[in-house]
Amino acid sequence: MPPRLPPTCSAQGIRCLKNVVITAQEPKTAAGRLLWRSSRAPFSSSASVSASDPRQQTTPEQEDFYKWCEFEAPKYAYKKQGDPPGPVYPRPPGGRGGAGETNKLRPFPQNPEFISQPVLSEAARDSIWKDVMERGLPIKAVSARRNVDMLRVAAVIRMKAIEKQWAAEGKELAEKYSDTMLNMLPVHHLEDTEEPFEPINEVYVHSKTQQQLFVPTSESRHFTRVDAAKAFGEKVLPPDQKIRIPELIGFEKELADGVDGKEARVNFLRETSTNEKELAAKMARRAQNDESKRMRLKSGRFEFRIENVNADAVGKNGRSRLATGWRYGVPHGDRRRGAVKIPTKVE
Amino acid sequence: MRHRRLARYYDLARPRLRLTWNKKNLYNIVNYRLPRLTSKTFFQQKWLAKAATRGYHGEHVKESQWERMFSRRIRSVVNMEPAYMAQHDGSEHAEGRGSGKIRSLEENPRSQTPHMQMTFAPLERRLDIAIFRAMFASSARQARQFVIHGAVKVNGKKMIYPGYLLNPGDMFQVDIDKVLYATGKPKRQDLKTPPQESEEGEEVIEEEAVEETAVEGVEGEEAVAEGEASTEEDIETLKKIRAAVKAYYKANREQSSAKQKVALRAILKESKAALAAAAKADANVGTVPYYVDKLTDLVGKLKLNSETQEEDKQASEEIHRALQEVPETLAKTPNQIKPYLVPWRPREFLPAFAFIPRYLEVNQKICAAVYLRHPVAREGMAEVPTPFPRIISQLAFNWYLRRG
Numbered sequence: 001m002p003p004r005l006p007p008t009c010s011a012q013g014i015r016c017l018k019n020v021v022i023t024a025q026e027p028k029t030a031a032g033r034l035l036w037r038s039s040r041a042p043f044s045s046s047a048s049v050s051a052s053d054p055r056q057q058t059t060p061e062q063e064d065f066y067k068w069c070e071f072e073a074p075k076y077a078y079k080k081q082g083d084p085p086g087p088v089y090p091r092p093p094g095g096r097g098g099a100g101e102t103n104k105l106r107p108f109p110q111n112p113e114f115i116s117q118p119v120l121s122e123a124a125r126d127s128i129w130k131d132v133m134e135r136g137l138p139i140k141a142v143s144a145r146r147n148v149d150m151l152r153v154a155a156v157i158r159m160k161a162i163e164k165q166w167a168a169e170g171k172e173l174a175e176k177y178s179d180t181m182l183n184m185l186p187v188h189h190l191e192d193t194e195e196p197f198e199p200i201n202e203v204y205v206h207s208k209t210q211q212q213l214f215v216p217t218s219e220s221r222h223f224t225r226v227d228a229a230k231a232f233g234e235k236v237l238p239p240d241q242k243i244r245i246p247e248l249i250g251f252e253k254e255l256a257d258g259v260d261g262k263e264a265r266v267n268f269l270r271e272t273s274t275n276e277k278e279l280a281a282k283m284a285r286r287a288q289n290d291e292s293k294r295m296r297l298k299s300g301r302f303e304f305r306i307e308n309v310n311a312d313a314v315g316k317n318g319r320s321r322l323a324t325g326w327r328y329g330v331p332h333g334d335r336r337r338g339a340v341k342i343p344t345k346v347e
Numbered sequence: 348m349r350h351r352r353l354a355r356y357y358d359l360a361r362p363r364l365r366l367t368w369n370k371k372n373l374y375n376i377v378n379y380r381l382p383r384l385t386s387k388t389f390f391q392q393k394w395l396a397k398a399a400t401r402g403y404h405g406e407h408v409k410e411s412q413w414e415r416m417f418s419r420r421i422r423s424v425v426n427m428e429p430a431y432m433a434q435h436d437g438s439e440h441a442e443g444r445g446s447g448k449i450r451s452l453e454e455n456p457r458s459q460t461p462h463m464q465m466t467f468a469p470l471e472r473r474l475d476i477a478i479f480r481a482m483f484a485s486s487a488r489q490a491r492q493f494v495i496h497g498a499v500k501v502n503g504k505k506m507i508y509p510g511y512l513l514n515p516g517d518m519f520q521v522d523i524d525k526v527l528y529a530t531g532k533p534k535r536q537d538l539k540t541p542p543q544e545s546e547e548g549e550e551v552i553e554e555e556a557v558e559e560t561a562v563e564g565v566e567g568e569e570a571v572a573e574g575e576a577s578t579e580e581d582i583e584t585l586k587k588i589r590a591a592v593k594a595y596y597k598a599n600r601e602q603s604s605a606k607q608k609v610a611l612r613a614i615l616k617e618s619k620a621a622l623a624a625a626a627k628a629d630a631n632v633g634t635v636p637y638y639v640d641k642l643t644d645l646v647g648k649l650k651l652n653s654e655t656q657e658e659d660k661q662a663s664e665e666i667h668r669a670l671q672e673v674p675e676t677l678a679k680t681p682n683q684i685k686p687y688l689v690p691w692r693p694r695e696f697l698p699a700f701a702f703i704p705r706y707l708e709v710n711q712k713i714c715a716a717v718y719l720r721h722p723v724a725r726e727g728m729a730e731v732p733t734p735f736p737r738i739i740s741q742l743a744f745n746w747y748l749r750r751g
Contacts, residue, residue: 076696202723249432346517
């Protein structure tokens, strides 16, 4: 059992305890033995009281820790029902922050640059599911309406589908765990009164644009984002094409031109819907094309999939990784020491 | 892979921050102070920063492995406003004397993008660390163990490599039982809590203990009563199931696929164990319901060729019917075999560690998460969770740059 300090000691008293031994109260265990004392006592000039076994000495760090366990640690314990929900993060040293809402959401007191951002609540996930699966809205439109990234919308639906399937199968879900975690985490309900959930038009910084570039042009030239992208590199796209929902620019243009908000929204919906359908059709065509090149043979136990392979497609130097089969003079290297055999993708 | 944990994993004298929810770790995070750097050489500063950060970020990953993963390219994003883009085509940046019109800082407040806090971003791609970040395990090491023990699926397929690097869009699932074990209070918590000397503390603990024992006591008594009453019934139903499955297995051995045969054999094995457990049910009350749960699960998964042949259909129906006859009260008895305290309650100090970074989208009900994209830095914020201040991360980044 860890040694404990008497409850009457104030938090300010922790430091002085290292060298000074309090004799006023001597907490005793059931066995009646003293369990706490200063480890520095034998080496310091201050007096020491010790009736305990020398092996039970504690270091000053341990004493501080036990003190903390007693007085500070209970703050971080899981709250009982009825307490306000949300996380309890340690406060930054010196009382900096801790007052404002944003400061509360920093889990690491020394790192103000990491912010614990809210997660979607159960109701928010349900509403996303309803929008996409029941009302049939395009994902882009839902993302723009709710300020939730498209990837996240897709992920929510993907996992919600599994959840519903499990519920239909009667498989047990981790309801209690889910409730507790969502009660503990900062949560966003996707309501209009709240701050937008996340920025949805973020563009990755292209590595080619991280260097300063001098492009001589005439003063009269109208140099736009598209020209800038071209100047950085042939394959660098302008942000107008790189943002996830480029249709939003057209929507905003219509609004700026004085088109009625309702009409602009309808146009936006139509455009996103057609684009999404086109993309789906394109992907289906590609899958069909791949499938047409493949022959499937079912035996009792296995399914054989047979494809045509060009044995001469071995790259420039005959060592292309995509080449098929063993080639004379090209070692496989799959048994070399330290070769990584962990799969790089799972489909 | 450095498998064994260091002896002084949570050292109070020389604290090292770790990727865990441990109480000592929380204490060390709370009391972490920036080390004194001014009196040290640049090399010493970098060494110190590297040692501190690596103790937290993937401490179980070999240094050479991490060095291979390290990338000097840092991902960052900029938010583009469609409303602004609709009104400007970019030429406004050449206004005035050629470098755009000067805007006051108040109009355009800019904060820095903390690129250096992204030093350990490549490690966040690892499956074990992502599981910890999704709050499915209490430490990265535990997450690693879950993966190795086959409790984790990636895109629906079992993945046994904790070093698997997640690709954007990958979904990983962890066994619900494992998650509840990792995040729940341990069994016999009452025995582990040391007696407290403060009067208030005593009261609280006593109350809790009374509640706990009351709850457990009631459940236990019920279970005992049911166990005594229904043991013979259980044995009968279990025997029925076993007979049905055995008959089916014998008749359809030739036609069944390998998977079906494996499933059938598993049922036979479990039912045998269940019968053995039921025979001495008075010794351990929880065992029979446990096996019944397991059998129900196995039979639920079993897919027989019921569409093709009528005999099979009958057999399959028979098995299911036999299972339905398992007394409801018995099936509902709380499972005593679970490795965590039942009913489940969260472990201590969880609220201090409760955050989920935005590059993950988690569904807690099915204990699954999607790795949406790689972590990025944006204005005023870096997505890699690290307890260290920017200067330490920067020094660590510089340490690893030397082999760039």
